[in-house]
Amino acid sequence: xxxxxxxxxxxxxxxxxxxxxxxxxxxxxxxxxxxxxxxxxxxxxxxxxxxxxxxxxxxxxxxxxxxxxxxxxxxxxxxxxxxxxxxxxxxxxxxxxxxxxxxxxxxxxxxxxxxxxxxxxxxxxxxxxxxxxxxxxxxxxxxxxxxxxxxxxxxxxxxxxxxxxxxxxxxxxxxxxxxxxxxxxxxxxxxxxxxxxxxxxxxxxxxxxxxxxxxxxxxxxxxxxxxxxxxxxxxxxxxxxxxxxxxxxxxxxxxxxxxxxxxxxxxxxxxxxxxxxxxxxxxxxxxxxx
Amino acid sequence: xxxxxxxxxxxxxxxxxxxxxxxxxxxxxxxxxxxxxxxxxxxxxxxxxxxxxxxxxxxxxxxxxxxxxxxxxxxxxxxxxxxxxxxxxxxxxxxxxxxxxxxxxxxxxxxxxxxxxxxxxxxxxxxxxxxxxxxxxxxxxxxxxxxxxxxxxxxxxxxxxxxxxxxxxxxxxxxxxxxxxxxxxxxxxxxxxxxxxxxxxxxxxxxxxxxxxxxxxxxxxxxxxxxxxxxxxx
Numbered sequence: 001x002x003x004x005x006x007x008x009x010x011x012x013x014x015x016x017x018x019x020x021x022x023x024x025x026x027x028x029x030x031x032x033x034x035x036x037x038x039x040x041x042x043x044x045x046x047x048x049x050x051x052x053x054x055x056x057x058x059x060x061x062x063x064x065x066x067x068x069x070x071x072x073x074x075x076x077x078x079x080x081x082x083x084x085x086x087x088x089x090x091x092x093x094x095x096x097x098x099x100x101x102x103x104x105x106x107x108x109x110x111x112x113x114x115x116x117x118x119x120x121x122x123x124x125x126x127x128x129x130x131x132x133x134x135x136x137x138x139x140x141x142x143x144x145x146x147x148x149x150x151x152x153x154x155x156x157x158x159x160x161x162x163x164x165x166x167x168x169x170x171x172x173x174x175x176x177x178x179x180x181x182x183x184x185x186x187x188x189x190x191x192x193x194x195x196x197x198x199x200x201x202x203x204x205x206x207x208x209x210x211x212x213x214x215x216x217x218x219x220x221x222x223x224x225x226x227x228x229x230x231x232x233x234x235x236x237x238x239x240x241x242x243x244x245x246x247x248x249x250x251x252x253x254x255x256x257x258x259x260x261x262x263x264x265x266x267x268x269x270x271x272x273x274x275x276x277x278x279x280x281x282x283x284x285x286x287x288x289x290x
Numbered sequence: 291x292x293x294x295x296x297x298x299x300x301x302x303x304x305x306x307x308x309x310x311x312x313x314x315x316x317x318x319x320x321x322x323x324x325x326x327x328x329x330x331x332x333x334x335x336x337x338x339x340x341x342x343x344x345x346x347x348x349x350x351x352x353x354x355x356x357x358x359x360x361x362x363x364x365x366x367x368x369x370x371x372x373x374x375x376x377x378x379x380x381x382x383x384x385x386x387x388x389x390x391x392x393x394x395x396x397x398x399x400x401x402x403x404x405x406x407x408x409x410x411x412x413x414x415x416x417x418x419x420x421x422x423x424x425x426x427x428x429x430x431x432x433x434x435x436x437x438x439x440x441x442x443x444x445x446x447x448x449x450x451x452x453x454x455x456x457x458x459x460x461x462x463x464x465x466x467x468x469x470x471x472x473x474x475x476x477x478x479x480x481x482x483x484x485x486x487x488x489x490x491x492x493x494x495x496x497x498x499x500x501x502x503x504x505x506x507x508x509x510x511x512x513x514x515x516x517x518x519x520x521x522x523x524x
Binding site: 169176178179181184185187188 | 338340359360361363364365370372376377378379380381385386388389390392393437438441
C-alpha cells in the first residue's frame with residue numbers, strides 16, 4: 001500500500017471524526033449539565049437522518065444544508081422534552097432515568113420502522129462521488145463539506161458557552177448546582193436549554209451523516225454506543241474531550257478498516273475504550289472524581 | 291421584613307425543622323445561634339426556596355413566598371451567602387460576579403454594580419480573570435458576598451460566613467456585614483462564632499434540634515447562663 005493511501009485514510013478518519021465528535025458532544029453537554037445520560041442519543045441521530053432523508057426527497061434539500069434547520073428543530077424538541085418529560089426524573093434514581101430514555105429510544109426506532117420500513121436508505125447527491133486532489137491525495141468532497149458543517153456547529157456551541165451570559169450560567173450550574181440556586185439562576189430553564197443544545201448537536205450530526213452513509217432504523221443502538229465510547233474515551237462531561245474522542249475514534253476506525261478489515265472497526269473503538277478505562281478511567285480530558 | 295411562621299421541614303422521615311417562627315425587621319441584623327446539625331442551614335434553604343417546607347409560612351415584605359422557586363425568591367430581593375461559599379470554581383471571578391448580576395431585578399445595572407463591588411473588595415479586582423477555585427478561603431468569601439450583592443438584595447442571609455477563615459479575616463467579614471447593615475441591608479446571620487454574632491445582632495434566636503428554644507436581644511442572650519454554658523463554654 002502506498003503512503004498516500006495512508007494519508008487519505010487518515011484524513012478521512014479526521015473528517016468523519018469531526019461529525020462523530022459533534023454527535024458525542026450532544027451527549028456530553030446533556031450529561032455534563034443535567035446529569036442525565038441520554039440513552040436515546042443514537043436514536044435521535046437516526047431520527048435526524050430520516051428527517052434529512054425526507055427533506056431531500058420532498059424538497060431536494062442537501063442534508064448538509066439541512067443540518068442547520070434540523071439543529072434548530074431538535075433544539076426545540078429537546079427543550080420541550082426536558083421541560084415536559086425528563087425534568088421530573090432529574091432527582092430520581094438513575095435506573096428510572098435509564099428506563100425513561102430507553103423507552104424513548106424504543107418509541108423512535110419502532111416508529112421509524114413502522115413508517116419507513118427496515119430497508120436501508122441513502123441519498124444521491126450530485127457531488128457524492130466528487131473528490132479533491134491535493135498533492136496526489138484524494139479527499140471526498142462530501143466528507144469535506146460534512147466536516148466543515150460539523151466544525152461550524154461545534155464552534156458556534158463553544159462560542160455560546162464561552163461568550164453569552166446564558167452559556168456562562170449553564171457552565172455555572174454544571175460547576176456548582178447549589179451555587180446556581182443560591183444566586184438565583186433558573187436552573188430548570190438552563191437544563192431545558194442544555195438538553196435542547198444536546199439534541200441540536202445530534203440533529204445536525206445526524207443530518208450530516210445522511211450525506212455520508214446509508215442508514216436504517218436498526219443503526220441507532222450502534223450510534224448510541226459510538227457516542228458513549230467517544231464520550232467516555234474523551235472524558236464524560238468534557239466538551240473538548242468529546243471532540244478529541246470523536247477524532248481519535250474516527251481515525252482509529254478508518255486506519256483499522258484499511259490495515260485489517262472494515263469488519264474490525266467496532267472492535268478497535270471498543271478496544272480503545274477498554275484501554276482508556278483501564279489506564280485513565282476519567283477519560284483523556286475528564287476530571288478525576290474527588 | 292421577613293417573617294417565618296411555624297415552619298416544618300423534613301428530609302424523608304427525618305424532621306429537620308419543627309414549628310420555627312422568627313422575624314427579621316427591616317434594617318436589622320438578626321442572628322441564629324445553634325450547634326452543628328441544629329437546622330440552621332436547612333432553615334436558610336427553606337426560606338430561599340431551595341427546600342420545600344411541609345408546613346408553615348414564609349412572608350417577605352408582606353407577601354407569602356412559601357414554596358416559591360429559589361430564582362423567584364432571589365429576584366424578590368432575598369439574597370444568600372451560602373455555607374461553604376458555593377462559588378463557581380472553574381469560572382473566573384468576573385464570571386462569578388456576572389452570575390450574581392443576572393437576576394432580572396438587577397440585570398440592567400450589572401456593569402455599575404460590578405464596579406462598586408470591585409471598589410468594596412479591591413482584592414477581587416486583582417483576581418478578575420482568575421478561576422474562583424484558585425482563590426484563598428477569605429477571597430472566596432468576599433467573592434461570595436460580592437456575587438450576592440450583585441443581585442441588589444434588600445435582605446441577605448449569611449450562612450457561616452467566617453467558617454474556615456483566620457480570626458483576623460473572620461473579623462473583616464463580620465465588619466463588612468456590619469458596614470452593609472449600616473447602609474440599609476437587613477441581615478439574617480448564622481454564625482458559629484456565637485459571641486461575635488450576638489454582639490453585632492440586635493435580636494437573636496437559639497435553634498436546637500430544629501426548634502427555637504430561646505430568643506431575645508443579642509446582648510440579653512450574651513448574658514444568658516444557658517447560652518454562655520452551651521455556646522460560649524463559660
